[in-house]
Amino acid sequence: MSARIAFDDGLLAEDCLTAVPGVRLRRLTPADAAALAAGLNDLEVSKNLVAVPHPYGPEDAAVFLKGPAASPHMLCAGLWVDDSFAGCVAIDATAGFPELGYWLVRAHWGRGIVSAATRAIVDLAFGATRIEKIVSGHFVDNAASAAVLRKLGFKPAGVVETRSRARAEPVRLVAMNLDRETWEADRPTIETSRLVMRPPLMTDAEEIAALANDGGLPLTTAATPRVRRPEEARAFVLEALRRGFPREASFCMRLKEGGALVGGVGWREAGADEVELGYWLGADHRGVGLATEAARAALEAAFETTGAATVKACCRLINSASRGVLERCGFQWAGAGHMRAQTSGGPAPVDRFRLEREVFFSLKAWGAAAIRTGQAPGPSARRPVALG
Ligand SMILES: CC(C)(COP(=O)(O)OP(=O)(O)OC[C@H]1O[C@@H](n2cnc3c(N)ncnc32)[C@H](O)[C@@H]1OP(=O)(O)O)[C@@H](O)C(=O)NCCC(=O)NCCS
Structure with missing residues (x-):
């Protein structure tokens, strides 16, 4: 691996x-200098960081924003809570292995915000690049930071003296590492008898485009992504990486046997x-029940991880195969309408469907899917369910 990874400028374009909910990562701009300085000019924050002096003023923040934060070797995001600036998360690859750093203004501590924000940036970095390992560390007296890193899967790699x-x-720092293999094993995964489904990586983009462009019309639902061209597939993967599982989710469907990509499923x-709910299958894989198998498992995962009371879906009027999938999952017809289907370019007549949680679970005699989310249900889960 090259020591100096360059991050694509588009990773934080949105x-x-x-x-x-309410916690998002956003590209920093010079206009954030005052807020950045106000947050970092707090010894309770800066005493846990290596390179931040105290006191810390707007001019320090301006230098940081023009220099390190603007480097292509640094993936640096501001952390916003309900549209107020609240801290930073960054992966710095300017020297050696990419290094994760983070801080949060004190008023927001203890609400799971940094756990969620660091997971988002780690997923973005591993998902969009070929990084093999991310390193980080915490001072020996920083138990909260130790907990954040442990929950992400970081493992201790020794204690070093730093300043x-x-x-x-001088302060002693516990060095921590997260390798790609450990990260991959912890990603949300849904398994059914024939399929294994995981969120897409940038390395899947070409395969996704090739499958969606295999001659047949995609099995369109309104939520089906436009992924026929490689650049569309790359944009779709980036979008998926930025969506904040479990509130939104996108999975590549692969056959357990042989690993071939056969389609996609997800919710928003x-x-x-x-x-x-949305789903699509490549033309060669239709007609053997894979969409129903994937949709049932995705519904179970969506109900369990989001706590939603209902799932809606719609299908084009002409798409009787998709209607069959929805009906076999227990969806009830909820009216007709028009929708701008992503893949059709214009408004298309659709049938709308809805499925209630109670109906789904009472119909679920078809057997449970194995779902691993790699994280405890977030605060967004209105009815948390512990998943193994
Ligand atoms: C460390 C810091 C980033 C944590 O942010 P946060 O949003 O409060 O973190 P979270 O709420 O996501 O998670 C904190 C975890 O630490 C645990 N924790 C907090 N204080 C703790 C303590 N004194 N002892 C043990 N665990 C503690 C919490 O219980 C939580 O773990 P849990 O979810 O398993 O219960 C924040 O305190 C901060 O900005 N500190 C100053 C800068 C800093 O330390 N940066 C990191 C440098 S390595």
């Missing part, structure tokens, strides 16, 4: 959502207590 600029004294928020 806000990156996290599992905690804290704010404390102006659609109002209070409701998510919308």
Whole structure:
């Protein structure tokens, strides 16, 4: 691996959502200098960081924003809580292995915010690049930071002596590492009898485009992504990486046997207590029940991880195969309408469907899927269910 990874400027072109509602990552701009300085000019924050002096003023923040934060070797995001600036998370690859750092203004501590924000940036970095390992560390007296790193899967790699600029004294630091293999094993995964489904990585983009462009019409639902061209597939993967599982989720469907990519399934928020399901299959894989198998498992995962009371879905009027999938999952017809289907370019007549949680679980005689989310249900889960 090259020592100096360069992060694509587009990774933070749009806000990156996290599992905690209202908490998002956003590209920093010079206009954030005053807020950054106000947050970092707190010894309770800076004494836990290596390079931040105390006191810390707007001019320090301006230098940071023009220099390190603007480097292509640094993936640096501001942390916003309900549209107020609240801290930073960054992966710095300017020297050696990419290094994760983070801080949060004191008023927000203890609400799971940094756990969600660091997971989002780690997922973005591993998902969008070929990084093999992310390193980090915490001072020996920083138990909260130790807990954040442990929950992400970081493992201790030794204790080193360093200096804290704010404390102006040497401090012992516990070095922590997270390798790609450990991260991959912890990603959300849904398994059914024939399929294994995981969120897409940038390395899947070309395969996704090739499958979606295999000659047949995609099995369109309104939530089906436009992924026929490689650049569309890359944009779709980036979008998926920025969406903040479990509130929104996208999975590549692969056959357990042989590993071939056969389609995609996912959900997105659609109002209070409701998510919308979408799915598609490559033309060669239709007609053997894979969409129903994937949709049932995704519904179970969506109900369990989001706590939604209902799932909605819609299918084009002409798409009787998709209607069959929804009906076999227990969806009830909820009216007709028009929708701008992503893949059709214009408004298309659709049938709308809805499925209530109670109906789904009472019909679920078809057997449970094995779902691993790699994280405890976030605060967004309105009815948390512990998943193994
Ligand atoms: C460390 C810091 C980033 C944590 O942010 P946060 O949003 O409060 O963290 P979270 O709420 O996501 O998680 C904190 C975890 O630490 C645990 N924790 C907090 N204080 C603790 C303590 N004194 N002892 C043990 N665990 C503690 C919490 O219980 C939680 O773990 P849990 O979810 O398993 O219960 C924040 O305190 C901060 O900015 N500190 C100053 C800067 C800093 O330390 N940066 C990291 C440098 S390595």
